[in-house]
Amino acid sequence: xxxxxxxxxxxxxxxxxxIDRSLRHPVMFFLMSGxxxxxxxxxxxxxxxxxxxxxxxxxxxxxxxxxxxxxAHVNTLVYGWGMQAAFAMILWLMARLSGKECSMIGSIxxxxxxxxxxxxxxxxxxxxxxxxxxxxxxxxPFAWPVLLVAYAVIVIGSFIQFRVRPEGGAMISQWYxxxxxIWFPWVYLTANILLHCIPGHPVMAAGINAWFKSxxxxxxxxxxxxxxxxxxxxxxxGLPIFSNQLAKIGFWSLAIIAPWAGMQKLAGAxxxxxxxxxxxxxxxxxxxxxxxxxxxxxxxxxxxxxxxALSPALRFTFxxxxxxxxxxxxxxxxxxxxxxxxxxxxxxxGYSAEILAMYGFFSFVIFGAAYxxxxxxxxREWLSxxxxxxxxxxxxxxxxxxxxxxxxxxYLQGTDQENWELPWMTAAxxxxxxxxxxxxxxxxxxxxxxxxxxxxxxxxxxxxxxGPNPTLLTNPHAADxxxxxxx
Amino acid sequence: xxxxxFILALTASFGIAWLxxxxxxxxxxxxxxxxxxxxxxTVTAGVFFPKRTGRVVNGARVYAENGCYICHTQLVRxxxxxxxxxxxxxxxxxxxxxxxxxxRETNAFDFNGEKFAQIGLxxxxxxxxxxxxxxxxxxxxxxxxxxxxxxxxxxxxNDPQSWNSKCPPHRFLFEKQEIKGYRSPDxxxxxxxxxxxxxxxxxxxxxxSYLLSLKKDHPVPAAxxxxxxxx
Numbered sequence: 087x088x089x090x091x092x093x094x095x096x097x098x099x100x101x102x103x104x105i106d107r108s109l110r111h112p113v114m115f116f117l118m119s120g121x122x123x124x125x126x127x128x129x130x131x132x133x134x135x136x137x138x139x140x141x142x143x144x145x146x147x148x149x150x151x152x153x154x155x156x157x158a159h160v161n162t163l164v165y166g167w168g169m170q171a172a173f174a175m176i177l178w179l180m181a182r183l184s185g186k187e188c189s190m191i192g193s194i195x196x197x198x199x200x201x202x203x204x205x206x207x208x209x210x211x212x213x214x215x216x217x218x219x220x221x222x223x224x225x226x227p228f229a230w231p232v233l234l235v236a237y238a239v240i241v242i243g244s245f246i247q248f249r250v251r252p253e254g255g256a257m258i259s260q261w262y263x264x265x266x267x268i269w270f271p272w273v274y275l276t277a278n279i280l281l282h283c284i285p286g287h288p289v290m291a292a293g294i295n296a297w298f299k300s301x302x303x304x305x306x307x308x309x310x311x312x313x314x315x316x317x318x319x320x321x322x323x324g325l326p327i328f329s330n331q332l333a334k335i336g337f338w339s340l341a342i343i344a345p346w347a348g349m350q351k352l353a354g355a356x357x358x359x360x361x362x363x364x365x366x367x368x369x370x371x372x373x374x375x376x377x378x379x380x381x382x383x384x385x386x387x388x389x390x391x392x393x394x395a396l397s398p399a400l401r402f403t404f405x406x407x408x409x410x411x412x413x414x415x416x417x418x419x420x421x422x423x424x425x426x427x428x429x430x431x432x433x434x435x436g437y438s439a440e441i442l443a444m445y446g447f448f449s450f451v452i453f454g455a456a457y458x459x460x461x462x463x464x465x466r467e468w469l470s471x472x473x474x475x476x477x478x479x480x481x482x483x484x485x486x487x488x489x490x491x492x493x494x495x496x497y498l499q500g501t502d503q504e505n506w507e508l509p510w511m512t513a514a515x516x517x518x519x520x521x522x523x524x525x526x527x528x529x530x531x532x533x534x535x536x537x538x539x540x541x542x543x544x545x546x547x548x549x550x551x552x553g554p555n556p557t558l559l560t561n562p563h564a565a566d567x568x569x570x571x572x573x
Numbered sequence: 574x575x576x577x578x579f580i581l582a583l584t585a586s587f588g589i590a591w592l593x594x595x596x597x598x599x600x601x602x603x604x605x606x607x608x609x610x611x612x613x614x615t616v617t618a619g620v621f622f623p624k625r626t627g628r629v630v631n632g633a634r635v636y637a638e639n640g641c642y643i644c645h646t647q648l649v650r651x652x653x654x655x656x657x658x659x660x661x662x663x664x665x666x667x668x669x670x671x672x673x674x675x676x677r678e679t680n681a682f683d684f685n686g687e688k689f690a691q692i693g694l695x696x697x698x699x700x701x702x703x704x705x706x707x708x709x710x711x712x713x714x715x716x717x718x719x720x721x722x723x724x725x726x727x728x729x730x731n732d733p734q735s736w737n738s739k740c741p742p743h744r745f746l747f748e749k750q751e752i753k754g755y756r757s758p759d760x761x762x763x764x765x766x767x768x769x770x771x772x773x774x775x776x777x778x779x780x781x782s783y784l785l786s787l788k789k790d791h792p793v794p795a796a797x798x799x800x801x802x803x804x
Binding site: 139145147151152276280284287291292294351354358424432433434437503514 | 596599637646698729737
């Protein structure tokens with residue numbers, strides 16, 4: 087790992103703009119189709135949330151029944167948006183950090199289309215009633231080999247770029263991205279083969295599914311997001327990484343701890359009894375790698391508050407890191423076997439943790455990086471600071487509502503469930519009341535993504551602003567009439 | 574750190590966990606040793622094998638496809654992991670007319686015949702481990718349990734007792750048809766128009782058959798019985 091930044095020369099600038107130009111189509115393809123899936127997922131999430139407190143809403147239509155819509159919502163969020171946003175990050179960051187132009191655009195775009203077709207058929211399959219009933223793996227079984235092949239074609243180029251990069255050292259970002267590129271196929275292949283191809287014990291299958299969900303979050307989305315943060319923070323603040331030692335500790339502790347997490351969701355189920363305990367302990371211990379990475383970056387961000395006020399990239403990254411810290415604190419306090427796990431195991435708290443991880447942490451980091459990357463690959467600046475601000479505000483208030491309400495509500499719901507002297511209906515009522523607030527939050531998040539999608543589409547169509555200055559959150563020359571007329 | 578060291582370290586850190594919590598437990602649990610059941614007189618083989626009748630495979634498929642697992646769990650946890658056993662009709666029946674207190678925790682043999690144990694995500698609805706038993710004894714003691722479940726799936730808020738249920742109706746599992754001669758014996762007691770009746774479709778029949786097969790209160794052999802000794 088090398089900490090010294092290369093001296094910028096005209097040659098370097100040329101190389102960088104060459105890389106950006108070569109990646110324009112893949113990066114924009116994955117961000118555009120990803121954010122389209124995100125909007126679809128938010129819409130489905132809104133519908134399913136309404137149905138939780140208002141069960142007669144659109145209930146005559148089989149396609150729109152709660153069980154199917156919810157599954158489609160989660161799977162589009164994970165595979166439609168999450169994975170494709172991660173592809174955009176991996177492609178761009180690996181190319182930039184390895185200093186190599188992307189030379190496989192044709193095959194990447196073909197595989198990208200294959201990925202989207204696979205997801206589209208999978209989602210239609212879920213909605214038509216062919217889901218598998220395994221959380222996060224509800225796509226009909228034909229979908230997973232298609233997605234895996236598409237994945238391999240998409241990232242293989244980045245892997246090769248890393249191998250043929252000029253210098254010997256590797257940045258911490260590359261460690262995270264490389265690890266994510268290796269962990270994802272391993273986790274995905276294991277879960278799909280063991281659940282679809284080899285008949286096993288049904289309870290162990292459920293355990294592997296719980297491990298798969300945790301693995302997707304902590305072994306793919308988390309490392310991709312942290313790799314992105316470790317690139318964006320030094321770039322935007324202009325400061326080197328606060329501590330290389332801490333970065334290494336954060337990386338290797340994640341690599342050692344995260345593969346054990348997940349099975350606490352099966353506490354009390356008839357599987358070997360150490361599995362839920364190991365899962366609970368590992369989920370709580372993810373506090374260490376997450377806080378190492380968060381502190382490392384937050385130190386740089388907070389040392390540079392003026393930039394935080396101005397830069398959309400940094401502000402989204404900052405919010406994403408705060409979400410990560412909240413997520414891992416919840417991870418500690420909601421997964422204690424024999425005390426809080428009882429109440430959180432089967433409540434809304436689990437869903438809110440997933441949303442906090444996928445939206446509050448991962449998506450915020452990706453949004454931040456997108457505000458940094460898209461102007462560079464399209465060579466246009468973002469059109470409107472107001473759209474960026476709205477995107478940020480609605481997203482932040484939405485995710486705060488989801489997190490607070492679902493965590494607190496989920497915990498209270500779980501406590502009521504555990505109180506066996508209360509009639510069952512009481513616990514059910516407790517949960518339903520909080521579900522109303524979650525619907526409200528989904529409305530805000532849907533709206534914020536509408537702003538993002540519109541803005542991104544305009545950038546994709548290269549209708550962005552031409553000019554040397556980036557679009558900042560507050561206008562440093564607000565009084566300047568000429569400048570405001572230009573916007 | 575060289576690339577080779579990096580890959581080796583990554584493989585080791587992931588691979589150990591992968592072997593220890595996924596691969597080895599998976600293959601160990603593929604064929605569980607049968608548990609001898611000397612005290613049972615009705616089981617000819619002498620091993621614990623909870624019998625299930627009904628369309629378990631088809632019904633489990635309908636259950637999975639329509640996302641019942643999102644709101645309903647199928648796990649009665651031991652007391653160290655939760656208070657499910659204390660509820661009077663979740664783990665069995667507190668006062669079974671024939672057998673007394675039949676409540677027990679879920680064991681590994683209870684999911685016989687299913688491919689994937691629907692442990693469930695959130696308990697927005699009640700646990701279904703013993704829904705078959707519950708419906709037969711409590712809700713439908715005087716009526717036909719199949720008919721009660723059909724009516725419940727058609728409209729969960731039909732019963733005045735569950736007017737506030739959050740369960741979505743599954744009317745799409747039912748078919749409207751013309752009455753030709755006699756009414757179908759399966760027809761629901763709902764008014765769907767002149768000379769028309771509402772009958773359960775194939776998926777509704779499979780699902781109800783599956784739900785009625787959920788009776789995880791078979792007496793367990795001593796090795797699986799964790800109930801406190803009777804006083």
